[in-house]
Amino acid sequence: MRLRAIIRYDGTAFSGYQIQPNGRTVQEEIEKVLTKMHKGKPVRITASGRTDQGVHAVGQVIHFDTDLEIPNPNWVRALNTMLPADIEVVAVKEVPDDFHARFDVSEKEYRYYIMNGASRDIFRRHYVYHVPNQLNVQEMHEASQYFMGRHDFTSFCSANSNVKGDKIRTITDIGVEQQNEDIIIRVRGTGFLYNMVRIIVGTLIDVGTGKRATNEVSEIIAATDRATAGKTAPPQGLYLWEVDYEKKDDKNNDSLRAIY
Amino acid sequence: MRLRAIIRYDGTAFSGYQIQPNGRTVQEEIEKVLTKMHKGKPVRITASGRTDQGVHAVGQVIHFDTDLEIPNPNWVRALNTMLPADIEVVAVKEVPDDFHARFDVSEKEYRYYIMNGASRDIFRRHYVYHVPNQLNVQEMHEASQYFMGRHDFTSFCSANSNVKGDKIRTITDIGVEQQNEDIIIRVRGTGFLYNMVRIIVGTLIDVGTGKRATNEVSEIIAATDRATAGKTAPPQGLYLWEVDYEKKDDKNNDSLRAIY
Known part of the structure; x- marks a missing residue:
């Protein structure tokens, strides 16, 4: 099952979005939490694109695959409980298996x-x-x-x-x-x-x-x-601020607009 | 000569105002800069009172003694150039030698x-x-x-x-x-x-x-x-937010109100 999540982060204390050998990154923090939720089975996430060191996001979009059976609102709560205070998950929803957070922007x-x-x-x-x-x-x-x-x-x-x-x-x-x-x-x-x-x-x-x-x-x-x-x-x-998708979506684009 | 300064700080990255053996403090950062300006001669500052770890100030008041001959606006500029980004000096003025930032509040x-x-x-x-x-x-x-x-x-x-x-x-x-x-x-x-x-x-x-x-x-x-x-x-x-003094002051209390 493929899930799409809208996330926010305060870029101040990150060396950018994308994983790198040195420095704390948004991607690594989220993947660490997801891997823990999947009992150690590594989970990779894909974002709409990366952001640089110090750049913030209020409507970044990621996707990842999971076999956990968790209702969407509980996904949000579970992730936010485990994530550090400078990353917030705003919404999680199921998407078709061929949805791609970067290619479908x-x-x-x-x-x-x-x-x-x-x-x-x-x-x-x-x-x-x-x-x-x-x-x-x-x-x-x-x-x-x-x-x-x-x-x-x-x-x-x-x-x-x-x-x-x-x-x-x-x-x-x-x-x-x-x-x-x-x-x-x-x-x-x-x-x-x-x-x-x-x-x-x-x-x-x-x-x-x-x-x-x-x-x-x-x-x-x-x-x-x-x-x-x-x-x-x-x-x-x-x-x-916001990432829009037109293809392969259920047209309910409302959920993609981070209310801020 | 005794000077009084109004300072602001973002308390987030400080272990509070007052110097302590472990942890970064507002007092230590300011004293370090003043000592440097006085060519290594230690300068002590006295505040209206301390603030705890994570607590902010927009109108903290300190006093210190100096023999440097610098016009007040230049004091502000010189200090702000040398201080870290989470401390700001808003105003500096000369006060009588018996002014005390804590006792006279x-x-x-x-x-x-x-x-x-x-x-x-x-x-x-x-x-x-x-x-x-x-x-x-x-x-x-x-x-x-x-x-x-x-x-x-x-x-x-x-x-x-x-x-x-x-x-x-x-x-x-x-x-x-x-x-x-x-x-x-x-x-x-x-x-x-x-x-x-x-x-x-x-x-x-x-x-x-x-x-x-x-x-x-x-x-x-x-x-x-x-x-x-x-x-x-x-x-x-x-x-x-603000510290008021009535005694030993030139009644120009305006300068004490941090415009925020």
């Missing part, structure tokens, strides 16, 4: 939180990126609209990336808005390159400070050169 | 944050106490009013306390209010016993869940017996 949404203002907030230092200089939200939003649609995002892909194939991706929705002292950048797309959202954010911050004009974004996209774009914004402001 | 305010609702928020787990059962804020506020004024607070003092003298203290202001999904308990007084605020909060939570009637609070106070009061609420919801 139709869209993903990321959100990036900037705290904009002279004074920082030490209690949020792991959860927002503090930018002291005033940002022009309207200009940032305008600039963000150049990202809409299908483009070669080479300029917005980390030079360290080992992407196979092209760097053409499609952004289906993007916007910048103010919410109290926070500026929130929403980016939704069918696929993302390594560090793509954080480089988009870094570039939009340059627009917000006035360092770049809004229409420079189209030139940067056209340049297909990482050096032309802005800095990679730091990880702590980034949240994997 | 006239009032202190603590605030306790409860996040009330079925779902927890893993991103706030170090900053609020999550109570899933719905609390009756009106009843909690009503019950809190029994604490106003001068009482023997023996029932609200940790049994581990080694307080010398009596346990009579004066609460000058107290209230419970809802703010979005948070319930905030404000307690202001001229002095506090060990764990006093957290036991008051634990008792008010019992009122909020209906386990105790509002007027039981006056019986608990009268009992002068720790066993009659509620549990000690956990540290992560507690903030030392």
